[in-house]
Amino acid sequence: xxxxxxxPFQLLNAVIQVNELQPRRAVQRLKAELDWPTAARTMRxxxxxxxxxxxxxxxxxxxxxxxxxxxxxxxxxx
Numbered sequence: 408x409x410x411x412x413x414x415p416f417q418l419l420n421a422v423i424q425v426n427e428l429q430p431r432r433a434v435q436r437l438k439a440e441l442d443w444p445t446a447a448r449t450m451r452x453x454x455x456x457x458x459x460x461x462x463x464x465x466x467x468x469x470x471x472x473x474x475x476x477x478x479x480x481x482x483x484x485x
Contacts, residue, residue, distance in 0.1 A: 448471065453473065455467055457475065457476040464476075
């Protein structure tokens with residue numbers, strides 16, 4: 408399974424957002440291009456590690472991801 412942006416998710420256990428030279432532009436691209444609900448359904452255990460605290464956990468939770476970030480509480484879907 409590949410998302411509509413070309414990112415493969417079928418075999419992933421987690422998505423990790425790490426340091427990026429242009430983090431705001433990279434995050435905007437992720438938000439615009441990624442089909443988060445499809446990615447979460449495809450993953451065995453949808454987990455997103457946001458190492459830069461650049462993503463809003465609310466839409467990720469709605470998509471089914473557990474969102475972990477540095478210095479903030481872990482958010483789990485209900």
